[in-house]
Amino acid sequence: MKLLQFYEKQDEKRKPRIGVLGEGNIVRPLRTDGTMRPFIARLSEVELSELELATWVEEAEGWPLEEVVLLSPLTDPEKIICIGLNYHDHVIESGMKVPSVPVLFPKYSNCIAAHEQSIAIPAEVTQCDYEVELAVVIGKEAKRVSREEAMDYVFGYTVLNDVSARDIQLNEPQWTRGKTIDGFAPIGPWIVTADELPHPGSLAIKLRLNGKLMQNSNTKELIFDIPYLISFLSNTMTLKPGDVISTGTPPGVGMGQKPQVWLKPGDVVEAEIEGIGVLRNTFVAEALN
Incomplete structure (x- = not known):
């Protein structure tokens, strides 16, 4: 998986979101709040290979990569x-x-x-x-x-x-x-x-x-x-x-x-x-x- 942090170009509030880059370079947001760091900590409790990513993806939304602004995938690492x-x-x-x-x-x-x-x-x-x-x-x-x-x-x-x-x-x-x-x-x-x-x-x-x-x-x-x-x-x-x-x-x-x-x-x-x-x-x- 390619995981990223982004906001949609049309979002005036520029709310950061976590997403996954899927087929056709479509960015699909995940059902999670906060930054990538706590999301990674949350995933540490499960085996990533067993994670059913489909349960995290918001079904109704998705944008071509060129329609989003990428943030750094990690904006607040501890170290x-x-x-x-x-x-x-x-x-x-x-x-x-x-x-x-x-x-x-x-x-x-x-x-x-x-x-x-x-x-x-x-x-x-x-x-x-x-x-x-x-x-x-x-x-x-x-x-x-x-x-x-x-x-x-x-x-x-x-x-x-x-x-x-x-x-x-x-x-x-x-x-x-x-x-x-x-x-x-x-x-x-x-x-x-x-x-x-x-x-x-x-x-x-x-x-x-x-x-x-x-x-x-x-x-x-x-x-x-x-x-x-x-x-x-x-x-x-x-x-x-x-x-x-x-x-x-x-x-x-x-x-x-x-x-x-x-x-x-x-x-x-x-x-x-x-x-x-x-x-x-x-x-x-x-x-x-």
Whole structure:
């Protein structure tokens, strides 16, 4: 299933709803209130394969995908945990050492942006970079789980663009400020449930900048794979339904280009992962009062 958050373009109140993308790219709303996070928690009480989705779908309504506005499929996760330096070639292009344990940093809800949402580059940022990443959505509470059982805690997968202000990130002792600027974590366009992606460790992953292919790899190149990351993280923190683990970016980031390539107003970035889809955003100059 492809689950999404949206509002219908003709809805003046812009009430967020949860829906499923069906055949013919028809968005069907589900009979549920609230955001995706509590919905995922609710689903954690049942086996998704046993869920009769038809009982949740509102029979009388449905819109073509082009008639709705997509929100990020997760607008209020408790945690967004990002993994740095998790592809060998990206470590090399970054001029750093291969880590012996995962490199972690957070993003917060202020960073979240949706598919097709414009992202503002702050006036003081001169080195704005892109990073396509496979994001894992946790489906049920996980504490001290083993590698062998880790995948049982995955609800689904989505695309995250770990937008980074390199001139801030790499000139401060911690990466956090350069990674947590408003809008610097577009997520989407939807969540693909785990049953539809049984082999997340072997997915093509790529990013295009203004139509030019910049990143092109496969998740099989991850240094620390998904089961390891879930087990590693759950040993020290309780993972909750709706939490996001963004698994790192492959080589080809702007910082690694020769000459370096930085995002500028008007640039269109398309982050794509096999079996999920394309997350597209346009970058704009920050509007100053």
